[in-house]
Every structure is written in C-alpha cells, then in structure tokens.
Amino acid sequence: MTSPVTSCPVAIRIQEDDFDIAREIAVLTRSRTDIGAVVSFSGICRADDDSARVAALTLEHYPGMAEAEIRRHADEAISRWPLNGVTVIHRVGRFMPGDNIVLVLTASQHRQAAFQAAEFLMDYLKASAPFWKKEESATGTGWVEAHARDDEAAARWTKS
Amino acid sequence: MKVKYFAWVRERVGKAEETIEPPATVRTVEELIAWLSSRSEAYAYAFEKPKVIRTAIDHAHVKSDAAIAGAREIAFFPPMTGG
Numbered sequence: 001m002t003s004p005v006t007s008c009p010v011a012i013r014i015q016e017d018d019f020d021i022a023r024e025i026a027v028l029t030r031s032r033t034d035i036g037a038v039v040s041f042s043g044i045c046r047a048d049d050d051s052a053r054v055a056a057l058t059l060e061h062y063p064g065m066a067e068a069e070i071r072r073h074a075d076e077a078i079s080r081w082p083l084n085g086v087t088v089i090h091r092v093g094r095f096m097p098g099d100n101i102v103l104v105l106t107a108s109q110h111r112q113a114a115f116q117a118a119e120f121l122m123d124y125l126k127a128s129a130p131f132w133k134k135e136e137s138a139t140g141t142g143w144v145e146a147h148a149r150d151d152e153a154a155a156r157w158t159k160s
Numbered sequence: 161m162k163v164k165y166f167a168w169v170r171e172r173v174g175k176a177e178e179t180i181e182p183p184a185t186v187r188t189v190e191e192l193i194a195w196l197s198s199r200s201e202a203y204a205y206a207f208e209k210p211k212v213i214r215t216a217i218d219h220a221h222v223k224s225d226a227a228i229a230g231a232r233e234i235a236f237f238p239p240m241t242g243g
Contacts, residue, residue: 062166122243126242
C-alpha cells in the first residue's frame with residue numbers, strides 16, 4: 001500500500017509583532033480536509049525565574065541562521081513524522097511577563113505525530129536555534145544562562 | 161572573512177561584526193579563537209572560556225576543530241537560550 005501524497009507547508013517567521021494563535025491555526029488548516037490534529041505550543045515570558053522576579057526580557061537572534069536552523073529541524077520533523085503542516089514563529093525584541101515569545105504548530109492526520117513533532121521542534125529550538133535572552137530584574141540586567149536540561153531534552157530525540 | 165558576535169560575546173568584543181584577515185597558519189575555529197584572543201583584552205575577555213563559546217560557519221553550527229578555509233561568515237556566540 002502506498003501512502004497518500006500529502007503536502008506539508010512550512011512557515012517560519014521571526015518577527016517583533018505578536019501572533020494570534022487562532023489565526024495561525026486557521027491559516028494552517030485552511031482548505032485542508034486531510035488534517036485531523038493540530039498541536040500548538042506557546043512559549044510565554046514568565047515573571048518568576050529561578051532567583052529574581054523578571055521585569056522584562058530582551059530577545060536577540062542571528063538573522064539568517066535562526067531561520068536556517070529552524071528550517072533544518074522542521075525538515076527533520078517532516079522526515080520523522082507524517083506531518084501536514086508546520087508553523088514556527090519566534091518573536092524578538094523586548095517583552096514583559098505575559099507576552100507571547102514563541103509559537104510552534106504541527107498538523108497531522110493523527111494526534112501522536114503532531115504532539116511528538118511539536119515537542120521535538122521545541123526541544124531543538126531551545127537547544128540549537130540562535131536566540132539569546134537578556135533578563136531585567138530588580139537585581140540588575142544579565143544574559144540568561146543555558147540549561148543543561150535543554151541540551152538533554154534535545155539529545156533524547158537522537159536516533160541511536 | 162566576515163565575523164559576527166552575538167549576546168555577551170558581542171558586548172565583550174565591543175562590536176557586532178567585522179571583517180578580518182587571519183594569517184594562513186590559522187586553520188581551525190579553535191586557532192581563530194586563540195588568534196582573536198591575542199588581539200586585545202576585549203577579545204581575550206570575550207573568549208576567556210573558549211569551551212563555552214559556540215561557533216557557526218555560514219549559518220551552521222560547527223565544532224572547534226572545524227576548518228575555517230572557504231568560510232564566508234563565522235559567528236561566535238554563547239549557548240542558545242531562545243524558545
């Protein structure tokens with residue numbers, strides 16, 4: 001049995017503007033009847049970090065490489081799971097607690113692929129996409145340190 | 161070749177990008193970091209822990225033993241903290 005040929009549009013955007021999750025899902029599923037599941041992950045600016053209360057967060061990125069790196073992992077996700085659409089939006093600029101930072105949407109016929117691909121994309125985005133956060137809090141301003149747990153989260157997807 | 165710096169590496173070096181012409185004896189990322197570090201205290205500070213520094217050549221991650229020959233753009237930055 002041959003699997004049905006499905007197209008998997010990939011949208012990757014890095015922008016200062018906010019995103020509308022409902023609108024992005026509508027764009028992803030518009031005119032499609034082959035999608036049975038859409039998983040969405042949103043990353044939001046959080047006030048409480050490990051130590052100090054965060055007043056604001058500034059996100060810097062490496063233009064060109066950030067898009068290329070996300071694209072590489074989107075392509076890998078498409079090769080590993082039967083996906084019908086991928087959207088990744090990462091905001092850059094200065095954010096306050098409660099602001100949206102990142103959106104990952106994955107669409108598939110069934111939920112398992114969509115759930116797994118969304119988690120895979122977020123794990124790799126955190127570990128390898130060139131973005132950096134700088135935190136402002138009552139105790140001062142400083143670059144956020146990378147966590148080993150983020151590298152470990154990405155490493156568990158490595159095929160052995 | 162063009163070199164770019166990001167986040168605290170950029171702040172320590174004091175510039176976002178520049179064009180450099182390292183001598184032919186500088187063949188790998190590791191050697192380039194050592195050569196840059198010898199240029200001034202600012203570079204030495206930025207690269208004081210070379211194992212922490214991540215490197216990309218032409219928009220792709222590379223290891224410290226990667227050859228720099230033919231590179232159009234090399235970028236140095238701290239471990240990523242996006243998402």
